[in-house]
Amino acid sequence: MSVQEWTFLMVGISFAIYILIAFKSRARSTSDFYVASKGVNPIVNGMATAADWMSAASFLSMAGLIAFLGKDGSVYLMGWTGGYVLLALLLAPYLRKFGQFTVPDFIGERYYSNTARVVAVLCLLFISFTYIAGQMRGVGIVFSRFLEVDINLGVLIGMGIVFVYAVWGGMKGITYTQVAQYTVLIFAYLVPAIYISIIMTNNPVPQIGFGSTLVGSPDFLLDKLDKVTTDLGFNAYTENTKSKIDIFCITAALMAGTAGLPHVIVRFFTVPNFSAARKSAGYALIFIGLLYTTAPAVSAFARMNLIDSIQDVEYSESPQWFQNWETIGLIAWKDKNSDGLIRYSSGNALEGVKPIYTEEKGNSGERVVQNKADLTNKNEVYIDRDIIVLANPEIAKLPFWVIALVAAGGVAAALSTAAGLLIAISSAISHDLLKKTFMPRINEKQELLYSRLATAFAIGVAGLFGIYPPAFVAQVVAFAFGLAASTLFPVLFLGIFSKRLNKEGAITGMLVGLIFTASYIIYFKFMSPELNTAENWFFSISPEGIGFVGMLLNVSVALFVSSLTSPPPKEVSLMVEGIRQP
Amino acid sequence: MDYYWKANLKILTCLLTIWFLVSFGFGILFSDWLDQFRVGGFKLGFWFAQQGSIYVFIILIFIYVYLMDKLDKKVLQDKEEKGS
Numbered sequence: 001m002s003v004q005e006w007t008f009l010m011v012g013i014s015f016a017i018y019i020l021i022a023f024k025s026r027a028r029s030t031s032d033f034y035v036a037s038k039g040v041n042p043i044v045n046g047m048a049t050a051a052d053w054m055s056a057a058s059f060l061s062m063a064g065l066i067a068f069l070g071k072d073g074s075v076y077l078m079g080w081t082g083g084y085v086l087l088a089l090l091l092a093p094y095l096r097k098f099g100q101f102t103v104p105d106f107i108g109e110r111y112y113s114n115t116a117r118v119v120a121v122l123c124l125l126f127i128s129f130t131y132i133a134g135q136m137r138g139v140g141i142v143f144s145r146f147l148e149v150d151i152n153l154g155v156l157i158g159m160g161i162v163f164v165y166a167v168w169g170g171m172k173g174i175t176y177t178q179v180a181q182y183t184v185l186i187f188a189y190l191v192p193a194i195y196i197s198i199i200m201t202n203n204p205v206p207q208i209g210f211g212s213t214l215v216g217s218p219d220f221l222l223d224k225l226d227k228v229t230t231d232l233g234f235n236a237y238t239e240n241t242k243s244k245i246d247i248f249c250i251t252a253a254l255m256a257g258t259a260g261l262p263h264v265i266v267r268f269f270t271v272p273n274f275s276a277a278r279k280s281a282g283y284a285l286i287f288i289g290l291l292y293t294t295a296p297a298v299s300a301f302a303r304m305n306l307i308d309s310i311q312d313v314e315y316s317e318s319p320q321w322f323q324n325w326e327t328i329g330l331i332a333w334k335d336k337n338s339d340g341l342i343r344y345s346s347g348n349a350l351e352g353v354k355p356i357y358t359e360e361k362g363n364s365g366e367r368v369v370q371n372k373a374d375l376t377n378k379n380e381v382y383i384d385r386d387i388i389v390l391a392n393p394e395i396a397k398l399p400f401w402v403i404a405l406v407a408a409g410g411v412a413a414a415l416s417t418a419a420g421l422l423i424a425i426s427s428a429i430s431h432d433l434l435k436k437t438f439m440p441r442i443n444e445k446q447e448l449l450y451s452r453l454a455t456a457f458a459i460g461v462a463g464l465f466g467i468y469p470p471a472f473v474a475q476v477v478a479f480a481f482g483l484a485a486s487t488l489f490p491v492l493f494l495g496i497f498s499k500r501l502n503k504e505g506a507i508t509g510m511l512v513g514l515i516f517t518a519s520y521i522i523y524f525k526f527m528s529p530e531l532n533t534a535e536n537w538f539f540s541i542s543p544e545g546i547g548f549v550g551m552l553l554n555v556s557v558a559l560f561v562s563s564l565t566s567p568p569p570k571e572v573s574l575m576v577e578g579i580r581q582p
Numbered sequence: 583m584d585y586y587w588k589a590n591l592k593i594l595t596c597l598l599t600i601w602f603l604v605s606f607g608f609g610i611l612f613s614d615w616l617d618q619f620r621v622g623g624f625k626l627g628f629w630f631a632q633q634g635s636i637y638v639f640i641i642l643i644f645i646y647v648y649l650m651d652k653l654d655k656k657v658l659q660d661k662e663e664k665g666s
Contacts, residue, residue: 066632074631078605081636085601088643089594093650207633211623220623238628240613247610255605275651282643289636296632580587582654 006404007146014408015161017180018415022165022173030448033170034101034427040175040270046283048175049267051182051412052420053080053258053284054291055131056138059185059413064388066299067306070229070237073299075250075544081285081292082251083258086489088281091259092268094496096277097579101269102424103262103488104432110495111503112572114437119510121428123487124262128421128428129461130480131263135421136466138414145328145390146407155466159459162415166422167455171270174419181416186290188409192393192402193294196301199396206297225304233346233377237303242542243534249545256551257481260489263417263424274582302388305395310342310381315364318342321394326367329357330384333366334373340364347377355382418462426454479521482543486513486550494558499576501558504565509558517550586657593649597642604630604638 001009027033040048058080066073098106104124108117136155143154165173190206197209201221213220226236235241242250258264267284268277309319315333325331332355333342340363350371360368373380390410393403430451435442442450487510494501494509521543524532534540541549567573608616613627621629 071628071631074609074628077632078609078635081639082601082605085598085639085642089597089646208622211621211629213623222623222625222628238617238625244610248606251605251610275647275654278643278647278650282640282647285640285643289640293633293636580590582586582657 001400003400003403004146004148006400007407010401010404010408011147011411014180014184014412018161018165018177021176021180022169025169025173025176027168027170027172027448030101030431030444030451032172033448033451034269034423034431035266036170036172036175036270038099038270038272040272042271042276042280043283044175044179045267045271045276045280046285047182047287048178048270049264049280049284050287050291051178051185051416052267053264053288053417054182054185054413055417056135056410056414058291058295059189060138060141060389060410061386063295063298063302063392064385066296067303067388068385070235071240072242072247073296075247075254077292077296079251079254080258081288083255084281084285084288086255086259087264087268088278088285090493091265091496092277092281093274094579095265095492096268096271097274097581098575099269101266102427102431103265103492104428105436106495107488107491107506108432108436110572110575111491111501111506112569113503113507116491116503116507116510117432118437119507119514120488120491121432123483123510123514124428125425127261127480127484127488128263128425129458129465132418132421132425132458132462133465135414135418136462139411140466141386142390142407142410142414145324146404152467155463158411158415158418158466159463162418162422163456163459166419166459167452170451171266171423174416174423175270177419178416181412182287184412185409185416186287188405188412189291189294189298189389192396192398192406193298193301195398195402196305196392196396197297200301200304206301207293210297210300221300221304225300228304228307232307232344237300243540246534246537246540246542246545249541249548251545253485253545253547253551254481256485256489257547258484260484260487260492261480262428262484262488263420265492266424266427267420298389298392302392302395305392306383306388307344309395311344312341314340315342315366316340319395321391324394325384325387325391329355330387332357332369332382334369334371334380334382335362335364335366336373336375336378336380338363342380343378344381345377345379347379348374349379349382350374353382422455422458422462425458426451429454429458479518482517482521482547482550483514485547486517486554490551490554490558494555496576496579498559498562499573500562500567502562502565502568505558505560505562508561509554512557513550513554516553517547520546520550586653589653590650593646593653597646601639601642605635609635 031037104117104120107120139158140151140154143149144151165177193206194204197206198204201209201212202215203209203212229237271277271280334349351374352371356370358368362368435447491506524543609631616627617625619626
């Protein structure tokens with residue numbers, strides 16, 4: 001069978017399983033729809049949380065990002081796992097004890113204010129829509145590369161599948177499909193990693209393999225990689241290039257952001273009690289850690305393989321994957337010195353970085369690009385970082401079924417995260433905006449109908465983002481985490497750990513965090529991207545790390561304003577006392 | 583009941599100190615210094631940044647689960663004894 005047939009088979013089977021599960025666990029009440037009636041086993045919820053959390057970005061992009069960043073890439077590994085410690089210790093058990101349906105619910109009740117609730121809903125919608133746009137793009141990439149269908153058709157198919165099981169099953173259906181999706185995605189991630197680890201280092205455990213010696217050589221893989229990367233003019237793979245303060249702030253912003261993401265928090269509302277919520281966060285991190293400790297190994301293997309397989313190779317002799325991805329438009333080669341050999345080194349190959357292709361073929365048969373060569377360096381190759389995980393099995397020449405498995409895993413990762421986000425979005429609209437704020441008179445049946453409608457609406461918007469991908473998708477990841485860290489995380493944390501924080505404090509805190517972080521990111525990412533360098537940054541903190549500063553501002557403003565205004569009413573203190581008790 | 587919350591805060595402080603130490607400490611601030619030591623093919627600072635911190639995070643959560651479950655049990659038992 002060909003790769004394409006294998007992929008159809010694997011993706012087809014996985015889709016059939018998701019739909020079957022959704023059919024078996026349909027939602028019958030709002031409690032089913034929002035929180036799976038709070039009856040989910042902690043281990044099952046841990047697995048669902050892992051699938052919910054690990055998105056197309058974790059599955060497809062992260063290892064590629066680290067492969068090119070080297071040690072600087074550690075911010076993602078620590079940031080996106082360390083947040084679970086905060087979640088398990090500071091938020092999840094208490095929010096579960098509080099026992100409502102959504103994150104804005106807690107903020108609305110704790111700060112006895114619908115204004116606070118609506119501000120929280122706005123933050124939630126912005127964060128979740130930003131996030132979901134990236135998922136749909138992930139589905140599109142996988143479909144276009146492996147099934148050779150049009151990207152738009154791929155997005156439509158993905159939307160259709162999510163529509164069926166999210167609208168039908170709600171949180172309950174999603175929970176059990178996410179368990180299946182986790183199984184698919186982790187298997188798809190580990191199998192090629194183990195294969196490659198054995199090929200390169202003779203060690204079947206990738207986590208140990210990338211710290212071992214290369215087959216047939218006394219050199220350690222990472223030492224060799226350091227040498228090769230420095231020889232080609234890159235930074236040494238195992239050394240940082242960013243400033244310490246920036247790395248510190250990015251990691252902190254990602255951690256607090258992770259703990260403040262509504263679609264992750266709400267997963268802990270589905271377990272039976274607060275003790276199960278703690279346990280569940282632990283299991284979630286085990287399941288996530290399995291992928292996150294494998295990812296840096298995949299990165300190191302991929303970087304090494306990539307350099308080995310294309311360096312100084314004639315274009316006509318170049319590997320099949322190189323030309324396949326060139327056809328899709330994610331690799332480009334400009335023969336700067338016209339010698340027919342591929343030269344890969346540091347620097348941008350092309351002016352304007354991203355290739356713009358023409359219809360012509362060059363002397364060696366490559367796709368000709370309109371861009372002028374960037375003559376400040378010798379690099380001739382443009383490689384989109386997103387392809388590393390998908391291309392890795394091909395680069396390492398693994399069997400076709402493994403490549404197909406990776407494609408199915410990528411789709412599983414994207415769909416499971418999209419579904420979790422859809423529930424967070426729809427419950428914020430139907431529960432917090434309609435039922436609790438603007439239409440308090442609707443009954444449960446109507447609310448359930450509205451939540452289904454809201455889900456369908458959100459899928460439509462997400463699909464539009466997938467078909468007409470806004471250019472800013474890659475830029476806005478910083479946004480989602482920065483805003484979660486600077487708005488939701490502090491008010492949730494202080495809402496539990498400070499009895500004195502009142503509504504005036506919380507609202508001004510959220511707004512200050514929001515405005516500060518958003519304007520910093522908008523200024524450097526959209527208004528003046530040419531100024532986006534370390535010299536111009538505030539204390540050399542990049543837009544990716546500014547959410548941490550926003551968080552500190554939020555906390556100080558909130559506490560200061562609270563100390564000047566009257567303390568919260570008695571019921572609220574009693575409520576806080578209540579959620580602190582076993 | 584005050585006792586329960588204070589005990590909880592104490593546990594939290596200890597565990598979060600370790601959390602900070604392995605990630606922000608070993609993985610970032612003292613990472614370069616730790617790089618002079620090696621475990622197999624890994625420089626130690628690099629290992630903490632890309633592997634070690636994650637393992638410690640997992641262990642920390644389960645220690646918290648264990649300690650809090652024990653504390654919950656004790657406090658609930660005391661409550662029952664007082665009630666009867």
